[in-house]
Amino acid sequence: MGFVVRLLVNALALYLLTRVYSGVSFAPGADAVSVLIAAAVMGIVNALVRPVLLLLSLPVNVLTLGLFTLVVNGIVLWLVAAATALNVAGFGAAVVGALILTVIAWVLDAILGALGLDGGHE
Template identity: 35%
Template sequence: MGFWTRILVNTIIFIAVAGFFSQSGAFYVASIWMAFAASFVLAILNALVKPILFLFSLPITILTLGLFSVVLNAVMLQLTSYFVGSNNFHFSSFGMSILVAVIVSVCNAIISSHFVSRRR
Protein backbone atom coordinates (compact mmCIF):
# COMPACT_ATOMS: atom_id res chain seq x y z
CA MET A 1 0.00 0.00 0.00
CA GLY A 2 1.39 3.41 -0.94
CA PHE A 3 2.13 6.33 1.34
CA TRP A 4 -0.91 8.43 0.43
CA THR A 5 -3.19 5.42 0.38
CA ARG A 6 -2.14 4.51 3.92
CA ILE A 7 -2.72 8.11 5.06
CA LEU A 8 -6.19 8.09 3.50
CA VAL A 9 -7.00 4.73 5.12
CA ASN A 10 -5.77 5.95 8.53
CA THR A 11 -7.85 9.11 8.14
CA ILE A 12 -10.98 7.03 7.54
CA ILE A 13 -10.13 4.74 10.47
CA PHE A 14 -9.60 7.72 12.80
CA ILE A 15 -12.96 9.22 11.79
CA ALA A 16 -14.76 5.89 12.21
CA VAL A 17 -13.22 5.13 15.62
CA ALA A 18 -13.86 8.69 16.84
CA GLY A 19 -17.46 8.37 15.70
CA PHE A 20 -17.79 5.06 17.52
CA PHE A 21 -16.49 6.58 20.76
CA SER A 22 -18.18 9.97 20.32
CA GLN A 23 -20.74 9.47 23.10
CA SER A 24 -18.15 8.64 25.75
CA GLY A 25 -15.62 11.27 24.66
CA ALA A 26 -12.81 8.74 25.01
CA PHE A 27 -11.35 9.56 21.58
CA TYR A 28 -11.96 12.88 19.86
CA VAL A 29 -11.15 14.14 16.39
CA ALA A 30 -12.26 17.70 15.61
CA SER A 31 -12.77 17.32 11.85
CA ILE A 32 -11.91 15.33 8.77
CA TRP A 33 -8.98 17.66 8.13
CA MET A 34 -7.63 17.09 11.64
CA ALA A 35 -7.90 13.33 11.05
CA PHE A 36 -5.96 13.79 7.81
CA ALA A 37 -3.33 15.93 9.58
CA ALA A 38 -3.06 13.35 12.36
CA SER A 39 -2.60 10.57 9.79
CA PHE A 40 0.13 12.54 8.08
CA VAL A 41 1.91 13.34 11.36
CA LEU A 42 1.60 9.70 12.44
CA ALA A 43 3.19 8.56 9.17
CA ILE A 44 6.09 10.98 9.65
CA LEU A 45 6.56 9.93 13.29
CA ASN A 46 6.41 6.25 12.31
CA ALA A 47 9.16 6.86 9.77
CA LEU A 48 11.45 8.97 11.97
CA VAL A 49 10.82 8.23 15.67
CA LYS A 50 9.41 4.71 15.83
CA PRO A 51 12.57 2.91 14.63
CA ILE A 52 14.57 4.59 17.40
CA LEU A 53 11.97 3.72 20.04
CA PHE A 54 11.80 0.17 18.72
CA LEU A 55 15.55 -0.20 18.97
CA PHE A 56 15.60 1.04 22.57
CA SER A 57 12.69 -1.20 23.55
CA LEU A 58 13.92 -4.30 21.74
CA PRO A 59 14.75 -6.27 24.93
CA ILE A 60 11.28 -5.77 26.45
CA THR A 61 9.68 -6.44 23.05
CA ILE A 62 11.49 -9.78 22.87
CA LEU A 63 10.62 -10.53 26.48
CA THR A 64 6.91 -9.92 25.86
CA LEU A 65 6.99 -11.84 22.55
CA GLY A 66 6.23 -8.69 20.54
CA LEU A 67 3.25 -7.50 22.54
CA PHE A 68 5.13 -4.38 23.64
CA SER A 69 4.87 -3.14 20.05
CA VAL A 70 1.21 -2.34 20.80
CA VAL A 71 2.39 -0.01 23.56
CA LEU A 72 4.84 1.59 21.11
CA ASN A 73 1.98 2.18 18.68
CA ALA A 74 -0.01 3.80 21.50
CA VAL A 75 2.96 6.02 22.34
CA MET A 76 3.12 7.05 18.68
CA LEU A 77 -0.57 7.98 18.80
CA GLN A 78 0.02 10.02 21.98
CA LEU A 79 2.90 11.83 20.25
CA THR A 80 0.61 12.47 17.29
CA SER A 81 -1.95 13.97 19.65
CA TYR A 82 0.75 16.21 21.12
CA PHE A 83 1.97 17.48 17.73
CA VAL A 84 -1.46 17.92 16.14
CA GLY A 85 -2.86 19.56 19.26
CA SER A 86 -4.85 17.95 22.01
CA ASN A 87 -7.82 20.23 21.28
CA ASN A 88 -8.13 18.67 17.84
CA PHE A 89 -7.09 15.07 18.38
CA HIS A 90 -6.96 13.51 21.83
CA PHE A 91 -7.48 10.43 23.95
CA SER A 92 -9.07 10.32 27.39
CA SER A 93 -6.43 7.93 28.71
CA PHE A 94 -3.41 5.89 27.69
CA GLY A 95 -5.60 2.78 27.75
CA MET A 96 -7.80 4.36 25.12
CA SER A 97 -4.78 5.09 22.95
CA ILE A 98 -3.80 1.40 23.29
CA LEU A 99 -7.30 0.37 22.17
CA VAL A 100 -7.18 2.74 19.19
CA ALA A 101 -3.68 1.48 18.33
CA VAL A 102 -4.97 -2.10 18.28
CA ILE A 103 -7.97 -1.14 16.11
CA VAL A 104 -5.82 0.83 13.66
CA SER A 105 -3.26 -1.99 13.47
CA VAL A 106 -5.87 -4.66 12.82
CA CYS A 107 -7.64 -2.56 10.19
CA ASN A 108 -4.35 -1.74 8.44
CA ALA A 109 -3.35 -5.41 8.48
CA ILE A 110 -6.65 -6.46 6.90
CA ILE A 111 -6.56 -3.71 4.28
CA SER A 112 -2.87 -4.31 3.48
CA SER A 113 -3.48 -8.03 2.99
CA HIS A 114 -6.39 -7.17 0.70
CA PHE A 115 -4.15 -4.89 -1.41
CA VAL A 116 -1.45 -7.58 -1.62
CA SER A 117 -3.92 -10.28 -2.67
CA ARG A 118 -5.41 -8.00 -5.33
CA ARG A 119 -2.01 -7.45 -6.98
CA ARG A 120 -1.38 -11.18 -7.53
Protein backbone atom coordinates in the same frame (compact mmCIF):
# COMPACT_ATOMS: atom_id res chain seq x y z
CA MET B 1 0.13 7.65 -5.93
CA GLY B 2 1.01 5.12 -3.23
CA PHE B 3 1.67 7.89 -0.70
CA VAL B 4 -1.73 9.48 -1.30
CA VAL B 5 -3.52 6.13 -1.00
CA ARG B 6 -1.63 5.32 2.22
CA LEU B 7 -2.46 8.77 3.65
CA LEU B 8 -6.16 8.34 2.81
CA VAL B 9 -6.25 4.83 4.29
CA ASN B 10 -4.61 6.07 7.50
CA ALA B 11 -7.03 9.01 7.67
CA LEU B 12 -10.00 6.71 7.19
CA ALA B 13 -8.64 4.31 9.81
CA LEU B 14 -8.21 7.16 12.31
CA TYR B 15 -11.71 8.43 11.60
CA LEU B 16 -13.21 4.95 12.00
CA LEU B 17 -11.26 4.50 15.24
CA THR B 18 -12.90 7.61 16.67
CA ARG B 19 -16.32 6.25 15.65
CA VAL B 20 -15.93 2.79 17.24
CA TYR B 21 -13.89 3.63 20.35
CA SER B 22 -14.81 6.44 22.72
CA GLY B 23 -11.33 6.66 24.27
CA VAL B 24 -10.02 8.34 21.12
CA SER B 25 -11.81 11.27 19.49
CA PHE B 26 -11.20 14.37 17.48
CA ALA B 27 -11.59 17.80 19.03
CA PRO B 28 -15.02 19.36 18.59
CA GLY B 29 -15.18 21.17 15.28
CA ALA B 30 -12.43 19.07 13.69
CA ASP B 31 -12.94 18.69 9.94
CA ALA B 32 -11.56 16.44 7.22
CA VAL B 33 -8.38 18.53 7.05
CA SER B 34 -7.74 17.83 10.73
CA VAL B 35 -8.13 14.10 10.07
CA LEU B 36 -5.70 14.29 7.12
CA ILE B 37 -3.19 16.26 9.21
CA ALA B 38 -3.42 13.67 12.00
CA ALA B 39 -2.86 10.89 9.45
CA ALA B 40 0.16 12.72 8.01
CA VAL B 41 1.63 13.27 11.48
CA MET B 42 1.04 9.60 12.26
CA GLY B 43 2.94 8.65 9.11
CA ILE B 44 5.85 10.89 10.09
CA VAL B 45 5.93 9.60 13.68
CA ASN B 46 5.72 6.00 12.44
CA ALA B 47 8.61 6.62 10.06
CA LEU B 48 10.91 8.57 12.39
CA VAL B 49 10.07 7.96 16.06
CA ARG B 50 8.60 4.43 16.14
CA PRO B 51 11.80 2.68 14.91
CA VAL B 52 13.82 4.42 17.61
CA LEU B 53 11.30 3.42 20.28
CA LEU B 54 11.30 -0.16 19.04
CA LEU B 55 15.09 -0.27 19.11
CA LEU B 56 15.27 1.18 22.62
CA SER B 57 12.61 -1.24 23.87
CA LEU B 58 14.12 -4.29 22.18
CA PRO B 59 15.14 -6.10 25.41
CA VAL B 60 11.66 -5.65 26.91
CA ASN B 61 10.09 -6.61 23.59
CA VAL B 62 12.09 -9.84 23.52
CA LEU B 63 11.11 -10.66 27.11
CA THR B 64 7.42 -10.08 26.37
CA LEU B 65 7.59 -11.95 23.06
CA GLY B 66 6.67 -8.82 21.11
CA LEU B 67 3.69 -7.76 23.19
CA PHE B 68 5.48 -4.58 24.28
CA THR B 69 5.04 -3.40 20.68
CA LEU B 70 1.44 -2.62 21.68
CA VAL B 71 2.77 -0.18 24.26
CA VAL B 72 5.07 1.41 21.67
CA ASN B 73 2.11 1.78 19.30
CA GLY B 74 0.17 3.41 22.14
CA ILE B 75 3.02 5.87 22.68
CA VAL B 76 2.95 6.70 18.97
CA LEU B 77 -0.80 7.35 19.09
CA TRP B 78 -0.34 9.46 22.21
CA LEU B 79 2.36 11.53 20.48
CA VAL B 80 0.11 12.08 17.49
CA ALA B 81 -2.68 13.19 19.83
CA ALA B 82 -0.32 15.65 21.49
CA ALA B 83 0.51 17.29 18.16
CA THR B 84 -2.89 17.28 16.42
CA ALA B 85 -6.63 17.68 17.00
CA LEU B 86 -6.81 14.05 18.11
CA ASN B 87 -7.77 13.51 21.76
CA VAL B 88 -6.86 10.42 23.78
CA ALA B 89 -8.46 9.78 27.19
CA GLY B 90 -5.21 8.47 28.71
CA PHE B 91 -2.32 6.12 28.14
CA GLY B 92 -4.46 3.01 28.52
CA ALA B 93 -6.89 4.41 25.97
CA ALA B 94 -3.95 5.09 23.66
CA VAL B 95 -2.80 1.45 23.86
CA VAL B 96 -6.32 0.11 23.26
CA GLY B 97 -6.85 2.68 20.50
CA ALA B 98 -3.59 1.68 18.84
CA LEU B 99 -4.66 -1.97 18.88
CA ILE B 100 -8.03 -1.16 17.34
CA LEU B 101 -6.37 1.17 14.83
CA THR B 102 -4.05 -1.64 13.76
CA VAL B 103 -6.99 -3.97 13.14
CA ILE B 104 -8.92 -1.31 11.21
CA ALA B 105 -5.90 -0.45 9.05
CA TRP B 106 -5.26 -4.15 8.42
CA VAL B 107 -8.86 -4.67 7.26
CA LEU B 108 -8.70 -1.59 5.01
CA ASP B 109 -5.41 -2.79 3.52
CA ALA B 110 -6.96 -6.20 2.84
CA ILE B 111 -9.93 -4.58 1.12
CA LEU B 112 -7.67 -2.40 -1.02
CA GLY B 113 -5.55 -5.42 -1.89
CA ALA B 114 -8.61 -7.42 -2.90
CA LEU B 115 -9.80 -4.56 -5.08
CA GLY B 116 -6.33 -4.16 -6.62
CA LEU B 117 -6.06 -0.56 -5.39
CA ASP B 118 -3.06 -1.05 -3.10
CA GLY B 119 -0.55 -0.13 -5.79
CA GLY B 120 1.30 -3.42 -5.32
CA HIS B 121 3.33 -4.98 -8.10
CA GLU B 122 2.69 -8.44 -9.45
